[in-house]
Amino acid sequence: MNAPAIWDTLQQNRAVRLKKAQQQLGDGLSGKIFPAGRIADLLHAVLEPGDRVCLEGNNQKQADFLAKALAGLDSTRIHDLHILQSVLALPEHLDIFEKGIASRLDFSFSGPQSGRLAKLASAGKLNIGAIHTYLELYARYFVDLTPRVALVAAQAADRQGNLYTGPNTEDTPTIIEATAFKGGIVIAQVNEIVDKLPRVDIPSDWVDFVVQAPTPHYIEPLFTRDPALISEIQILMAMMAIKGIYAEYQVERLNHGIGFDTAAIELLLPTYAASLGLKGKIARYWALNPHPALIPAIEAGFVESIHSFGSELGMEDYIRARPDIFFVGADGSMRSNRALSQAAGHYACDMFIGSTLQIDLQGNSSTATLGRIAGFGGAPNMGADARGRRHASAAWLKAGQQARAGKNQIPRGQKLVVQVVETFREHMQPAFVETLDAWKLAEQANMAIPPVMIYGDDVTHILTEEGIANLLLCRSDEEREQAIRGVAGYTPVGLARDRRMVENLRDRGIIQRAEDLGIDKRSATRDLLAAKSMKDLVRASGGLYQPPKRFRNW
Amino acid sequence: MNAPAIWDTLQQNRAVRLKKAQQQLGDGLSGKIFPAGRIADLLHAVLEPGDRVCLEGNNQKQADFLAKALAGLDSTRIHDLHILQSVLALPEHLDIFEKGIASRLDFSFSGPQSGRLAKLASAGKLNIGAIHTYLELYARYFVDLTPRVALVAAQAADRQGNLYTGPNTEDTPTIIEATAFKGGIVIAQVNEIVDKLPRVDIPSDWVDFVVQAPTPHYIEPLFTRDPALISEIQILMAMMAIKGIYAEYQVERLNHGIGFDTAAIELLLPTYAASLGLKGKIARYWALNPHPALIPAIEAGFVESIHSFGSELGMEDYIRARPDIFFVGADGSMRSNRALSQAAGHYACDMFIGSTLQIDLQGNSSTATLGRIAGFGGAPNMGADARGRRHASAAWLKAGQQARAGKNQIPRGQKLVVQVVETFREHMQPAFVETLDAWKLAEQANMAIPPVMIYGDDVTHILTEEGIANLLLCRSDEEREQAIRGVAGYTPVGLARDRRMVENLRDRGIIQRAEDLGIDKRSATRDLLAAKSMKDLVRASGGLYQPPKRFRNW
CATH class of the missing domain: 3.40.1080.10 (Glutaconate Coenzyme A-transferase)
Structure with a gap:
């Protein structure tokens, strides 16, 4: 070892990325709230080719706005991302690979996208690291698959950047903990920004940017059986x-x-x-x-x-x-x-x-x-x-x-x-x-x-x-x-x-x-x-259960 | 079913306990900060006989002030507690059973107290539910061993009750999550109360009471080998x-x-x-x-x-x-x-x-x-x-x-x-x-x-x-x-x-x-x-490693 070793490359690199993002924000804006219309600028600022990116896709809750934004990036600037994602549910999740923005994938489940995933893999557009059970994938976030950038979804944020996940907390705390405590960058899409949250699920200290998505994040009713x-x-x-x-x-x-x-x-x-x-x-x-x-x-x-x-x-x-x-x-x-x-x-x-x-x-x-x-x-x-x-x-x-x-x-x-x-x-x-x-x-x-x-x-x-x-x-x-x-x-x-x-x-x-x-x-x-x-289920619940439209056949 | 079923007994009972505690606080004090000198009053107010109480005892960090306080309660008022604790390390942890304040224990490890634990068990003072591996015990906190009251330790709190655990985060987030989200009560001992925390590890929404302990919580250097x-x-x-x-x-x-x-x-x-x-x-x-x-x-x-x-x-x-x-x-x-x-x-x-x-x-x-x-x-x-x-x-x-x-x-x-x-x-x-x-x-x-x-x-x-x-x-x-x-x-x-x-x-x-x-x-x-x-280890660390006194033999 000749040159003195440097032990904070992650933190230094994080500071550079955050600075780029702040420059995008400009003088007119401050704090953690980033305008939705400029999400591509934010992602271009904080992402680097080859990054390990955890995109929140759960069984149900999807960071769909961020997934779409990722799929829309310039692949000459951002490419070869390594995506970590528990569930690939939306077309955008695979568009990212189709377009050459990402090239490697570690995941747990791909239900509706499993056919297209196989095709992309055999076409060499997508290199599968491994297929995991959920807890195993999260475990690797803390060992050899720690995310550099996390793109997550929450119900609401306050102006400080505290998050309320709502009932679908799901993977969010685990993804953010692995990213925020290893010098990574956390971006959350939220449905609304409010003065006071019903409760804090994720402290703002763990979150770098909050973007209010134009439409509420997608949730799939996966556990309803008629x-x-x-x-x-x-x-x-x-x-x-x-x-x-x-x-x-x-x-x-x-x-x-x-x-x-x-x-x-x-x-x-x-x-x-x-x-x-x-x-x-x-x-x-x-x-x-x-x-x-x-x-x-x-x-x-x-x-x-x-x-x-x-x-x-x-x-x-x-x-x-x-x-x-x-x-x-x-x-x-x-x-x-x-x-x-x-x-x-x-x-x-x-x-x-x-x-x-x-x-x-x-x-x-x-x-x-x-x-x-x-x-x-x-x-x-x-x-x-x-x-x-x-x-x-x-x-x-x-x-x-x-x-x-x-x-x-x-x-x-x-x-x-x-x-x-x-x-x-x-x-x-x-x-x-x-x-x-x-x-x-x-x-x-x-x-x-x-x-x-x-x-x-x-x-x-x-x-x-x-x-x-x-x-x-x-x-x-x-x-x-x-x-x-x-x-x-x-x-x-x-x-x-x-x-x-x-x-x-x-x-x-x-x-x-x-x-x-x-x-x-x-x-x-x-x-x-x-x-x-x-209808019987609704009746049994005293009218409290409100099935999604597609299950209402009366 | 004749009488209409009641589905919020935990919340109602929680409200009663919190009210009792607020009465103890009196008019002169407000918020979540409780004076250390009156910890027995707080515990008498929020505990009920038979409660499942998770007392934070980790491998290293110990909620020792709260353990001592628990051991000092009036056993005619508080008895037959069911203690959930990952590690029993301090004499107080067994005093609680010796004095009849608690009678049942689910745990993971009892290193230094293992001999006394066996004696208390065979004397019928302590009924062991089961001995677990750590993750297994935490898993049960979310299934059939959910705590009614959690007594935890953190490094610092701010005046709103947000907690900074310091490097020894350990079990704290898991214990609090299981308790706070099932209508339980969370009491944290902290070393100091500050205006601004270095970071928030636990949001104040999840914490009911904070007590500044007279001495910093005990930490055991368990992983140091000369x-x-x-x-x-x-x-x-x-x-x-x-x-x-x-x-x-x-x-x-x-x-x-x-x-x-x-x-x-x-x-x-x-x-x-x-x-x-x-x-x-x-x-x-x-x-x-x-x-x-x-x-x-x-x-x-x-x-x-x-x-x-x-x-x-x-x-x-x-x-x-x-x-x-x-x-x-x-x-x-x-x-x-x-x-x-x-x-x-x-x-x-x-x-x-x-x-x-x-x-x-x-x-x-x-x-x-x-x-x-x-x-x-x-x-x-x-x-x-x-x-x-x-x-x-x-x-x-x-x-x-x-x-x-x-x-x-x-x-x-x-x-x-x-x-x-x-x-x-x-x-x-x-x-x-x-x-x-x-x-x-x-x-x-x-x-x-x-x-x-x-x-x-x-x-x-x-x-x-x-x-x-x-x-x-x-x-x-x-x-x-x-x-x-x-x-x-x-x-x-x-x-x-x-x-x-x-x-x-x-x-x-x-x-x-x-x-x-x-x-x-x-x-x-x-x-x-x-x-x-x-000394070689200290030298290898460039002087950054500072061994506890007992390991300093030079």
Whole structure:
């Protein structure tokens, strides 16, 4: 080392960028508020080619104004950005790559953009660093993927630059903490600038610029399921879940997926589960977005607490009126927090139950589809045995005992990870397969390993309309395979079962049919649903729930 | 349901408590600042028997004034509190139970108080809910262990009640978020009340009362290891770790334990590791407290980034002068965050390496000692395979390949979890045992399962002065047992090895001795340490590091 080392390059560089931005602001303006019409000037001033930029795109809330502005920059000046983004939901998110402004991407989920993402990747316009589960991506913000610039969205700012995120707090605090405390620059788009915020969610010290967007940020109602669309097959599966798993393991703390299968379970809590005497015994504590389908269970007193990753459009007034259940601020509106709720889903829940698209003979499941790079979201984090967990609960101990009975292993609990799936999905595609499409996708997209959503050795139960396969009780790979075939119905995988072995598994309680659980299939009717329509949900909420227009069919 | 349901009992009850506290304040005072001399009145006003109270006790920072005040309350008025506390470090933390003010405890670690804790538990004065790893305990704050009242510590407050935590941010934001957003009450002790804070770490909206404590809150320098106390055996082990594991797997992102073993590794990075050409190739990104022993590696340019759980006494000025490396605010002082750093340690690190007290023949390790209930801290979270992880790295893929080679399993990566231990610990107690003391402790303390720190199936390598056992490569329980015996030296477990099998394991590279790694044992001298004393560390820091008095031996 000849020249004395310099240890504040980030801070020095930050000062240069801020100065450029201040020059843009000119004399007429001061402070942190920047005019929306000049957002491109601000971004050109604070961005440098190759920057790591965290663009806030959550499951629901989108920094859409900033995304559009980024997509409109001059790519001869700003290029090769490395985008960090938990969800790519809007066309602009990919326009940024199409136009050569960004070239590298680390992300978690890309639902509606997954087809175009795959095309851009194979055209070499977009280099994927990695696909993550949410909490894992946030974790890297503090280790090797710290953002240089963060572009986030909030509901409102005051004139000092304090932010109120509103109910959709989501990723905002985590993104800003990683950026602001490592010499980065934070720009927030807000819907309004006010004199006094309902509450401060983010202190102004952590925010460099605030821009009032011309239109409110986009929010997607991703967790609303119309009860009218729930089928009787789903009701039957929900009954088996409640009696065969929730009651059997006394599951008190849990997370539900967002499919109709789990919406059916939510709507059966105040009816079927109550008739089994399960109120106060199961499903008391949740890490869950405010699912409208949970309203009847909340009203019936089934639910004690819900901590949320984000909010859900239309649930604002209901949440405000149920502060004993939800996490709200002193102002009455919800505070969500995706990072903390993912930690809760990982470590404080006894069960994750969700749907999937494909399951193989080892129980590995995947939502990968050829030609699409959809990513993982939160499922791998919540649908994995949390091996660092050390506190016991009845459910966790029982699952651990079942997994280890007769084995020479030190006792240990285990998380319940339930995959619920009908044997055939849309277009009569079998859900059970010999080989996951994930293998081909990995080859197609040049991934190091196939993109498995939940690994077979983390799955404890597979639930189909044909019954429950309890993989915890299987004692060999062969038993596991036959247990899976045994609930795979008329799919080729199901038809290839060894009938004698499957009967033996049934005798041992490893496979349970509806009748083994004392469930009369004929009773699985829509009459069991505590709400049969969106209107019923509104009624159950005492008119507090206000569904978005697209769900109002009356 | 006859009477209309009430959904805001928490808020109503909060209002009653706040009113009582305001009455205590009287007319002469207003706002959130409460006089220290009347802290008992405040606590009597806002607490109710049976409350869940989160008392901030971190590894380092202690809300000691509030703990003392709690211990001094009238137990006929305030009793049966349920204490949530990550670390029980001070006598007051147990006085609260001794005096009958609290009766139930959920916690993570109790180092210095572990003996007394066990006595109180067996005397029935203290009912342990569960022992957690840190992140797991925080997760439960948002699910089924939400605090009713939080008693926290910060460096300073302004007159509005905004808090500056200083470098030891630690648990504070997480505790306050769980409490303030579920209708709870937050009381902060601060060292000083100022007009303008260096920065806002916690917005005043989240804080109900601020009390200026008569003395600054206690901080324990827990991560300082005097290089003078590092032995040549530890240096040999550090050389094996660097060459046999760090270099072998290209470990770039990691967490170190706090023992002398890992301090030795830190001090060998700029010397031995540099001589192997490993600078820029290993140990670049850390989730770690600011260990003074890492100063020479930082100065040598080995380290790119460190995110910290908490700070370390004496490192403040050094951190401030190295903002490219550490996470600091715009004011220049560190912002730590235990919850986020634990998430980083879990999901964004390729390796956890730490010491233990006992290892059994399956590789399960434990620090449990009879008559003490010490708890886990962060090790189970960081020392477990993070099965929800989906992003790949060279280290993670290689570990996964080694674990699965020749098995019919879908490819998957794996975290490196290294247990480093000398075959005999203090008082010639063997570190390798047939049966962990944890079994007896579980019986003694009536635990559901033995308190294992790291489970054998999560451990990938065991490193002793006799060599490295790579458990990833073992193909049977028997091989694993012999691999462990093969590095267990002259302990009874080591002496009972099957010599032929151990030689076979060595031929296959499952056991590696120093000589197998090309390490000359005679070269393992203290000359290799980049700093040999505390004074050397201060010198390496350019005088910026200011060790606490007890470490100043010159």
